[in-house]
Amino acid sequence: MSIRSKLIFFMLMLLAAISGIIALLFLHNEWASISANSQKKNLQILVAMSEVCREISDAPGKRYAYRYFKTFLKTPEIIQVSCRESSGRGLMEDVYYHPQPSPFLRRFKTFPPPPTGIWETRGENGVEILKASLKVWDAQKREILASVDFSTQLIYQEMDSSLRQSSSLFFAILSVAFALGCAGTLIITRVIANPIQTLGEAARMIGAGRLDHRIPVNSKDEIGLLAGQFNDMADRLKEFDEMKKDFMSSITHDLRSPVTGIELCADIIGKLAKKGDHGKIPEQVFCITEHSQRLNRYIDSLLEVSRIESGKMPLEIKAVNLEDLADRAVRAFKAYAEQKHLKLEFIVGQDIPDMRGDPERLYQVLANVIGNAVKFTNSGSISIFIEASPGWQKVRVCDTGIGIPRGETGNIFSKFYRINHGKQGYPSARQGTGLGLFIAKFIIEQHGGKIEVESGDKGSTFTLSFPVQ
Ligand SMILES: Nc1ncnc2c1ncn2[C@@H]1O[C@H](COP(=O)(O)OP(=O)(O)OP(=O)(O)O)[C@@H](O)[C@H]1O
Ligand SMILES: [Mg+2]
Incomplete structure (x- = not known):
């Protein structure tokens, strides 16, 4: 797997994980806030209802109180509302109205009245109900119980639809962010992987002996620095290569010329000895000695250089x-x-x-x-x-x-x-x-x-x- 593919794979995985976590957090928070709002709304309805019940108990005519009473039933998720006295006598249990009459209407009258509070229950026909009731006192200090039955199903439906509304906007934003993240991933991979590929290619070419090859340095960041260092290294390699060539040509000539001199002198000595002309031999022997000394000096110098370069030239101070x-x-x-x-x-x-x-x-x-x-x-x-x-x-x-x-x-x-x-x-x-x-x-x-x-x-x-x- 190439570096580019690995980078793309890991960055996409990272993006997906981050998006997933953000989506989960959003859904969790949004649901918590929607259900808190819904509870608040239900509680407000119950409190308002208790006020109406108090009015009904106090007002002699009660007529105007009916109008208030009916308005509660216009809220779709309310199934039933009632006001009762502590004896259980209904003050207003049978005069209510629902714009969309529910098949469960009127069938859940509970006698004796439920205790105050909010709780979930199930109706006789299995319908889930959220019951809420509150105790209040009228002007004659009589106890009145105001209660509202909500349809749990409708409450959840409403909560679901508001969650869906906010989620669709959130997921649209998340998709745009994900697309931008993908584009960013591709750009980052390009920015990182391309120079590495170029470096690899340059290393391959230099390895193949093309020591003139250099990488263009286009930036001053770490990658530009690396390219510069790579070029410096290639310069040094080229220098060493040229030095090696110089050394080889110099060493072959400088070692060969005294050896040729020695060979020539030895040849002459052989010929002189054959002719019996021994008088000229010492002169040729001197020539051999001189050439050998030159050769030795050269070898000594080479050894010195090799000691210097390997850091093994100790000084006796x-x-x-x-x-x-x-x-x-x-x-x-x-x-x-x-x-x-x-x-x-x-x-x-x-x-x-x-x-x-x-x-x-x-x-x-x-x-x-x-x-x-x-x-x-x-x-x-x-x-x-x-x-x-x-x-x-x-x-x-x-x-x-x-x-x-x-x-x-x-x-x-x-x-x-x-x-x-x-x-x-x-x-x-x-x-x-x-x-x-x-x-x-x-x-x-x-x-x-x-x-x-x-x-x-x-x-x-x-x-x-x-x-x-
Ligand atoms: N005093 C000088 N006058 C003119 N040229 C010099 C002088 N000293 C050095 N050079 C030049 O510098 C070169 C390098 O000197 P270096 O001593 O390193 O080498 P070399 O004398 O040629 O060889 P080696 O020292 O091994 O016998 C010489 O070949 C010569 O061309
Ligand atoms: Mg010298």
Whole structure:
């Protein structure tokens, strides 16, 4: 059963239940109010009747009292009216009139007179009667009993017809409300089920590999929010997919090129050995070592990234001196810089106190940034400054190298990102993994610090800032 059908089914059930309860409550209340009104009316008739009986007993002529007496019998549900003395003598029992004479008329005279009150009884022929009688006293303090017999059947008939009248209006209103409720149900189901269907369809398409598919966000409600989040998720999936493709193409090339180099060198060694030309073999062995080292560096970087991404790169925090670490990194690149005829200077203006950090990881960061500076500079100098300010220690690595195009400064910290500088004499984009700065940024941020870059046409400056605590 689809969500739409379930929603329609449950909402209609709910509507029917609510309408049923409202109808029952209405009928119950209406019946109670109609029967209360009827009782009130009967009581009023009885009281009026008792007044007439008193008049009849007091008035010498009694003639005018007959007229009143007769008017009671014009009320259809009244069968019989009588006024009697306490002795049982009828004052006016045989002079009454009914516009629609009932077959039961005159047949229920009760002697001795009934006690006062209202009660239901059954006539001799089985007709249901509502008897009402009241005691009153005339001017001579004689006791007179006024009584009225109502036809229970006619009373109920009248109550039924007034209930039917008010019910038909009520049910007309209830039907319109139910129809509106049904229309509302359909609209609500549409509003809820359609976006869910669209979401389901979009999830199916993305599952089938169509990562460009997006859901139009038409509202700012929860469903619009969900659609927006779904689109964000699809964006991330697409990003990951592209990253995976980049990674695969980069990894296949970067792993294959040193392996090809190793194969080539081994091939040459084999040929040299066959020819007996052993003098050139050490040169080829050195070449194999270099390619293997490159391969190892690449694999190490990949492992680092996988550790970062799985959150398994713990830091061994201890007291560390940035100046010592930077000095070590500068010395490591001294030979490389000399080989490229570059001036490599390390400037420390003040005493640099110890800070807390992981020495090996911080060395890795400094080695990558200083290594990059030497790698991407062909003439001029590389200057490394260290400075301490209250709360912060900063390392600045300035080079006079190729520089970084303005739009690229934000990208170089992404995984596998390398700029194809495309200038002669500089390393091509394929040399290096493009992971060094990604790893460096992660380590710096783990220490609570930040890395920033400024670059123009000539040279770049990387600033690494660390909080001292
Ligand atoms: N000082 C610099 N001058 C010019 N370009 C730089 C400099 N430092 C980094 N870059 C650019 O940023 C890219 C990313 O640097 P990153 O250190 O992440 O990778 P890599 O040096 O190419 O590889 P790896 O560090 O793994 O050897 C480099 O390929 C380079 O294009
Ligand atoms: Mg690097």
